[in-house]
Amino acid sequence: MTNDRIRVEAHMALTPMRGRLYQEHRPDLILRYDLENAVTADSPALTEKIIRLLDEAKGGMAGHGVSLTLGNLILEAGVMGYVRKAVNGSGGRGRFIPVVNRQGDPAWPDKYVKTDADAAAVNADIADPGKRKISLEGKRRELNAGGRRVYEVEMLLDPVAAGSPFFDRATIERLIAQCAQPSGEKAGLHLWQEYNPSHRYAIGADTGKGNGNDHSASVLIDFSTMLARESGSYANNLIPADSQRSSRNAGLFSSSPREE
Template identity: 70%
Template sequence: MKLTKQKIDLLTNGTREERVYACAKSFKLFCVFYYSRYFRYQLAPFHDDFYQDFEDLVYGRIKDAAWVAYRESAKTSIAANMGLSWIAARKKVIDGLAAQGENVDHWGVRRYVNVDCYDKANAENILFDLVTELQTNDLLIADFGHLFNAPRSSDQKDLKRVEKFNTTSGVRFEAHTALTPTRGRKVGTERPDFRLGDDLENAITAESPAVTEKIIRVLSESKAGLPDYSASLTLGNYISEQGVVAYIMKLVAGAGGRVRFIPVVDKQGNISWPDKYVKTDAEAAEVNAGITDPSKRKISLESKKRELNAGGRRIYEVEMMLDPVAAGSPFFDRAAIERLIAQCTESKEVKAGFHIWADYNPSHRYAIGADTGKGNGGDHSTSCLIDFSTVPARQIGSYANNMIPADQFAYELKRQADLFGSCLVAPEKNSESGGSCLTTLKMIYDTNVIYRQVPLDRISDQPLGSGELGWETNSATKYTILNDLRTAVEDGLLIINDERILREMKSFTHTDADDLGRSRVGHFTNHFDLLMAIAIAWEMRKHAKAKGPTSTYEQEPYERTGL
């Protein structure tokens, strides 16, 4: 919505009734008039999207939205300070219209609002700021009256926290931790009809697979605890490519909601908020020379980066550019991976989920690497097939399924291997699921073509014993196979056709490599399963053999014919 001269005139010269009605209908008009002190810079283009999203959520035009934006983008100010006060204020107008006999169904009245954060104290701080605004915003009080008139306790004042309260307009606000489910939240006959999520992921949660998985599980179940007419808005930074916010973006987009992804500078080099930021210190010095008010001076992103990264951590890349991979030190050359992604081709055929790029050639050497999941919808059971006889070698098969049980995955591996001459299979054996798969596989498939990991003597480098079936990923082997894979891909020794594998490689960091081999938790590891499968498959280049003849043919001795 654009602010036309007519609308500005209504706000400044119209009657109180006209202004209140207009602001109750339009979220942006409400913000511009009652929160004018917040606007030290001209609005960024994406702010109009924020205003429209919040209005559509309240009206019920959409059910879900996620704003993933950089620090200082004003997302919390718009959603928490302005947005929640708009919900409280407009309820008074809606009730007045209903009392006059008007049909207000299309207004999207909200009666019970929940604010969820990972740390409940942060949610309580949001409500404290909201209460402060309702008590001190003179413009808001003059037009809508005192929306909060209950005295605050000394603890609330000292700690600057408010757990729950009711406005005089009849809206209930509550603060919760994101670790508790929405099921069971109820006031009278009302269940939460608007949910604001903020600070669901931070540096602590991003480094804890258990906490990440618990938050994701609660979020997955939260819809069951909310009525069909509820709306939900989540705010966040993009801290991890396989964390809570990444999951929320996928969840909201999959449900048809709106996802806003806003770094401070986009891929084309455009600054998202040009009235607030400039790129260099020199630009800032030049433009700020004529601005006397320090609070309105433009900010140098060069200076911001220097300030945030002063401690040695790449905070600017994560919190301002929304690029956690850059902060995590990519394991693979991202430029090389990008080039390979551009060269990817569609599979020639898909046989029951197994993508195939080439036909079987009996004279070629093949091997399959496999990583077994639990089959519970979390991490995937994956396999990758490599043809080692071509130059360069080529990945020509891949499979990923997060619902197949581990024992059934053994049958799937046999099926795939039989399509390519009953080739060598190397399943990972680490977890309980890997053990289950391997136990079944050795009963249904020739153990001579199941990889056997034989330990070597550290001095003589000679094999010790006959070894065990399956591949074990541990601290001694994980970097070996990952480094070998990196060298093969970046030196052009291995062509990867599956874009899914390359995208996992693109987001894989040294931190992720350190975490491999540790206990896996649900959603948290399902991004690198294909990567591990192809790393294991590439290690089989030393062991794969072409299929030999199935029988020995000998020509009968020549006999001279005669009379």
């Protein structure tokens, strides 16, 4: 309790916020720090539990309440990836600040310099070790000494270096920018061409939990063209996970769909 009667509490990431009150007041400021690390990145169950508690906390805050979440973006499908998507989707502001900006300059020039030579030059007259600047060149060498891309994950906030996502993000974004709008839609399946019974099609599907996070998705490929073309795609993150939805999509492009 502060002198001006502001109550401050500290909790672990897995502490529920629902129902927390001070007298008649609900929390009006939540500061979260370092919710994502190597432990959460390796545990989808733990990640999902933290995300559920984040969602629950939204309903437990005061009407005028705000939250600030700080952390490293290790996985796109991790805790910070979810926070980033949720903030942007609700009209909030998310800032992505790797230690080096797009021009290759340190984003924190009071702490970092580019090279070992730069560090040696600026630190020559600084007697206090705690005030000396750190070489990013040396930091990369130190963190990646074990053969893993720790520097890229921890300092550059590059989920690709951590193995997420599987496909190169820049390539995917470039291809998305070149996509054409679908010409039609049937039962949630977006279509780019009409069904041709003389063509050979295949459909692939992957199910999500239907809880508003990962999507249940399917993609329809026409293999009778050269190159093979995407003819349809489906995505929904609210329906329950079942194989029947994919079968129904396949049925739109086949007289005898079968699951394999």
